[in-house]
Amino acid sequence: MPLSAAEIVRHPAALRSVQEQSRALIHVYETTPRLAAVFATQQRWLLAHVGLALHFRRDPNDRRTEMTMARFIEVVRRNSVASRNTAEAFVKEMLRYNIAEYISASGDGRAHPMRVTEGTIETFTGWIHAHLRTLDRIDGGNRLTTFLDRPGMLSRLQPLIADGLLASEGVREPGRTFSLFIWLNNGGIVMDWLMSGIDPEDVHLDRIPTSVISVSEFAHWLKLSRTHLARKLNDGEALGSIGWVGQRGHSVMWVSRQFFDEYMAVQTSKLAVVDLAFEGSLSQADES
Template sequence: MALTLDHIAGHPALHRCVRAQAQALIQTYETNPRLASIFATQQRWLMAHIGLALHFRREPDDYRKQLTAARFIDVIRENSVASRNTADAFLKEMLHYNFIEHLSAAQDGRIRPIQPTVNTLDTLAGWMMAHLHTLDSLDGANRLATFLEQPDALARMQPLVADGLISSSPVREPKQTFSLFTWLNNGGVVMDWLISGVDPDHAGLAAIPTGVVSIGDFAKWLKLSRTHLARKLRDAEDLGSVGWLGQRGNSVMWVSGDFYREYMTAQAVKLAIIDAAFVEAFDSPAGS
């Protein structure tokens, strides 16, 4: 039986486990920032999951049911994730950076199937494994080992995860501060970095210190415009979600207890979706 949202959200080890998860995701970002950035804004993250689900659910022997630009854009619009132009631009960017590739010509020359490259699938597998490790850390089960033992584990799990994400109101309609960052380029990485520097023992504070001490250094690491990042942080400051222990931009940044809890709740929602997908994919309790 999958762990429920309430069970995950109330688990005493959640904060430490999610901090370790954030650190693991940051390592992925540092290995390949451009590829990891696919998952770094909510809209791109959802579009990527939809495209991957279409890929894994394709019927290789039926060229009409392959992943194509037209099918991708149709599903994006059906789920109100993005406009046609945004979805088309996303695909073109993925092709430009070789995150996806065209397959050889199909029987019907008008259809140009596409598929994710090996590097893209490896990054997705790393993302999935980081979350399975977190779940295992919460209950001592062996999801990650099961995942690694099954050659088709990613193909079995990912479409179910995508279904869960797309149909989740908390995912699609995040809280105010979390939403502010989900629309920032690399906003997911910004939040992961902030939380990765938080001592879980400080979780009960109203202003929780992070490891960020300079907007300039933070922006440089993220490969973001300092001005753009500073503007978003100012918006978050206006909400009372972040602040500085000393001089703004040149002292330790803090996050509010409310923002910290928003982040933890969002992670619990995502972990519950992933665990439900795991149980359905392997048709067995997580620990068996």
């Protein structure tokens, strides 16, 4: 049976496992910053999953299933992910940076078939590995081994993950501080960095120390405007969600227990989606 978000968050290994996952995703950001920028905000992250799902659901023998600008926009709008203009701009950016490509040299505007490039799929597979590894750490399962033993599984698994993420209230309607950061470029990485430095022994505290001290160094590493990041941190501070143990810039930052709980709620909701999709993709394979 797939794990539920409630089961995951209650597990003693949940935090350490999620922290390891966060470090793995931070590594992806460090090694492929251009591609990682695709997932820079939650909206872009969902747009990327929509595109990947359309790519994997293509039937080479049925042109009606091709990924086109028109089909992408239709799915995005149907699921209230973004406006038409935002969706179109996203696709154009993906094409510009070779994250996606046209299948043929010529085509008819929004009906021109596209596909995700191999390099993009290879990097995204690392995202899958990280989440399956986390689930295995929590319950001692063998999802990652199963996935690695089935080369064709990604094409079944990712679309089910996308469906689950789009339908997940826990993912799409997070708490107020988490929501504050998901609209910041690389906001997910900001939160991963904050939470990955927490000592699990401190999570019972109202103010949980992190390993972050310097906002300037933090912003430089993330290639963010220091002013923009500082403004978001100030907003978080006004909510009582973050602060400094001592003098700002000369002591470690803390996150509130509520912010920590919001972060874990989203992470465990996402993991539950992945686990349910994993189970579903195995069932599809057994039926085929």
